[in-house]
Amino acid sequence: MKVLIVDDDALSLALLLHAVRSSGHEAIVASDGESALRILRHEPCPVVITDWEMPGLTGPELVRRVRTGQSSGYTYILMITGRECRKDMIEGLSAGADEFIVKPVDQTELTVRLRTAERVVSQVTRDLTIFALAKLAESRDHETGAHLERVRTYSESLARALSTNSKYSTTVTDEFIRLIRETSPLHDIGKVGVPDSVLLKPARLSDREYAIMKTHTTIGAETLDAVLREQPNAPYLIMSRDIALSHHERFDGQGYPNGVGGTEIPLSGRIVAVADVYDALTSKRVYKAAMPHEVARGIIMEGIGTHFDPDIITAFVACEAQFFEIRDRLEEGPPAPRATAAAA
DSSP, X not given: OEEEEEOSOHXXXXXXXXXXXXXXXXXXXXXXXXXXXXXXXXXXXXXXXXESSOSSSOHHHHHHHHHHHOOSXXXXXXXXXXXXXXXXXXHHHHHTOOEEEESSOOHHHHHHHHHHHHHHHHHHHHHHHHHXXXXXXXXXXXXXXXXXXXXXXXXXXXXXXXXXXXXXTTTSOHHHHHHHHHHGGGTTGGGGGSOHHHHTOSSBOOHHHHHHHHTHHHHHHHHHHHHHTTSTTOHHHHHHHHHHHHTTOOTTSOOSSSOOOGGGSOHHHHHHHHHHHHHHHHSOBTTBOOOOHHHHHHHHHHTBTTTBOHHHHHHHHHTHHHHHHHHHHTOOOOOOOOOBOTTO
């Protein structure tokens, strides 16, 4: 991680430089606020450590300039200060600082604060990446509207209801629920690889075209697998890949792309399958009217043990009122024309 250190005191700068490098990070130094701003314009750094008292721009003034000029990403800012009064802390936080370290700086404390900074920056970067990828898929498929937001919210509700089942008490944790909310919008990321002639066709798809449409599951999984090779232990990438690949599998093994069934289907995929189908049924398309909740519910219930995992349907019944509220709150306007493949 690249860390910019801003301090006009040579001794303090040297100590901070040693501490940052000892923590395994790359360090860049600036002796004043204006120099720091010039560096950030040409070489973005996810973390800035700045002294409070400096000639020219003070620490709080530098923080305000960084926050005002920020156009993308997020800069985590640690402020070094000898001030400990509440008023000064409030001033620094109001300027946009994330954390304070009181002088004299303890290397162990700084290392811990840098770990926190790394987690925050990683989380923000991850969320932005997931959102950008999901929007990329959505940009190819103009009928989706609020589809991504609804599916993620349905999925979160299902997971939360499932967490009350003792069978899943150690699996569907708060972290699992957070991850499925973040990653479920990527379920159709593979549609970026489906030709417009199929994806945007304003009529029923032929068997050949439907076969092409179904490849969005493997295209999405292969795309995310390529990223996983670089970060093989990243839980959000693993879940994203699993959802993209398996959300059209069926509990009876008659789905696609691999025809797996039961618990061979990742739990995240089984959850998103219900959320995605419910949304397809209750959404208006050029080739069909939106089904009332009661009709969609009946179709979902008919799929117990065949299309859907019975445990997920139990969770669906438990949070059914939430689905109705989500549907009403996130209802979209008239759709743009495209193919008969909403549930493809």
